[in-house]
Amino acid sequence: MKLGFNQATCMKNSNLYNDLLLAEKYGYDFIEIRIDMLRDYLEEYSIADLKKFFSKSHLQPIGYNSIEDINFCDKNSWQVIHNDIAFACQVSQEIGGEFIVIVPTIQDGVLWNSEEVFEDSVKVLNKVADQVAPYGLKVAFEPIGSQKCCVRSLDEAYAIVEAVNKKNVGLVIDAFNLYLYDQWKDIDVLDKIPLEKIFIYHIDDADDLPIEILDHCHRLFPGNGVIDLGKISKALKDRGFAGVCSLELFNPGYWMLSPEHVFQIGAKKSRKYL
Ligand code: ZN
DSSP: OEEEEEGGGGTTTOOHHHHHHHHHHTTOSEEEEEHHHHHHHHHHSOHHHHHHHHHTOSOEEEEEEEEOOOTTOOHHHHHHHHHHHHHHHHHHHHHOOSEEEEOOOBOSSOOSOHHHHHHHHHHHHHHHHHHHGGGTOEEEEOOOOSTTBSOOSHHHHHHHHHHHOOTTEEEEEEHHHHHHHHTTSOGGGGGGSOGGGEEEEEEOEEOSOOTTTOOGGGEEOTTSSSSOHHHHHHHHHHTTOOSEEEEOOOOTTGGGSOHHHHHHHHHHHHHTTO
16 A cells, blocks of 8 residues: 555645645655645645646645545535635646545434435535536545444445446545444454445544543554554555555644654554555
């Protein structure tokens, strides 16, 4: 597998300019660009600067993160999503990238039943797939393990992707999210997903906490927690997955460290699983 860096990892202690330099310095192969951090970068620099950086670097963009709360949007909230996607599409024409990550809605209370969620997700993914297709981009759908997320499991997410049945729609396999869902009780769930539908693997470990307390702020460097990343990574490799394994953490403790330290440790810890 190739080594990726997801910008959430240093989102509060760094910026895109800095992340690019550090990712290149520590030998990452790909970066997942956050759309908000890209907008910040463009306040000071241009797309031409970005293009120039990638033209002379080993590091390349793999995708754009993340379009959130995509389900059951009203007209105004959909317009914001549509604009973000259009922006990412436009930038991708200059610098490249393979996909946009799309995340299901976190609901406060149970507002929709599973049929409604399924139906709406299929509709939304179809819509986004059509929007990005002219730009040669794909849509990577990521189930989120949080209790309140409307699509939490890999089974459910894959059923949606299967129903969409478009070549440019696939999945993000996030080790932490699926641990949060059911603690990876069944790693064989990966065998049900066709290889061509696995667009990226997010690597992240979990603190040893009761599942009711565990949240995204408790994501740890690979190898520092309780997720059997060795087994998960091996299962992916055995299936022939040779795509990007991208470090994605949201740990406020790491945001207090120097970004250089996080990039260095992150590369060292993640490489073991490639
Ligand atoms: Zn993820």
